[in-house]
Amino acid sequence: MLHILLFILKIIGIILAVIMGILVLMICVLLFVPVRYEIKAGCGRNLDSLKMRIRITWLLHLIRADVVYKRKGFCWRVRAAWLKRENKGRGKEQETPPHDKMYRETQKAEIEKERKTDIENEIKEDKKIEETGEEYDEVSKECEESREELKIPVKKQQKETEGVEEIPEEESEASKVSEVSEEPEDHAEKRSGFYEKIQKIFQKIKGIFKSFCDRIKALLEKKEKLTIFIQDEVHTAAFHKVKKEAFRLLRRLNPKKLEVRLVYGFEDPCLTGQVLAGISVLYPFMGDHVDITPDFEERILKGKCYIAGKLYAWHFAEVCWNLIWCGNVRKTYRHIKNFQI
Secondary structure: HHHHHHHHHHHHHHHHHHHHHHHHHHHHHHHHEEEEEEEEEEEEOOOEEEEOEEEEEEOOOOOEEEEEEEEEEEEEEEEOOOEEEOOOOOOOOOOOOOOHHHHHHHHHHHHHHHHHHHHHHHHHHHHHHHHOOOOHHHEOOOOEEEHHHHHHHHHHHHHHHOOOOOOHHHHHHHHHHHHHHHHHHHHHHHHHHHHHHHHHHHHHHHHHHHHHHHHHHHHHHHHHHHHHHHOHHHHHHOOOOOOHHHHHHHHHHOOOOOEEEEEOOOOOOHHHHHHHHHOOOOOHHHHHEEEEOOOOOOEEEEEEEEEEEEEOOOHHHHHHHHHHOOHHHHHHHHHHHHOOO
């Protein structure tokens, strides 16, 4: 009986060992088998002639992805073992099948028939109008109506002129006195309204100025909190640790093959200089295999580019491991999570 139990335990141990071995093998494959990438690009003198190809492979081409840009269109293809998925791209002109051509021809014929019928109906209507003379009658009616409308205001004006009587001089003088007496009241009302408007404008300006000052005070308080948070010893140590690991990762991710020959230029020479200043920051990481020449006289884009390299997952895993086991980084992460401005 004991012999049978030991045999069962032995089988269970072998199965567990095999499962653990498979897991370790998978982890080693994921960490130490590199992802290879290759980028090729070329351009004549304009963006229309730009051609680019990106290839990514992993595990002896068992998994592969290709992306091609050509004639202002993308096409891609992904293959994992025997499974494939691809897109032929919009840039390429595809031949239409014969049944589609027949359908289009029938549509064109129907549209032409409808146009012919519409033209024939319009011609018939024009002939009827010429025979009956309906259009002439409508125009004459409109002219008569417009003449009557013009006559009405003339008659009204004549009646109004006839109804006006001569005003005596005494009444006219009295009306002038009343108008003079009313004028200062109107001026006083206008002045009071003007002063009220000015007061409202000043109040609005005061409110805007106060809100602006309150915002500045809030920003200064936030700035003080941020400076205290950044200048903390724990946080500065964590920042230096993250910076060190990031530069180490960038050095490891440098491509093994890099060849760039590029001539570029924009219509605005100032923009060309700004782009050159931005690219110059990356020169220490590029090395001597990069040749970029700006052209300040004409708009041009010409050159070739070839980049190839490897990416290992254990590089990223090492960086994450070092950051996780750093106490300063963990503390700063907790502080950032609970930080409120």
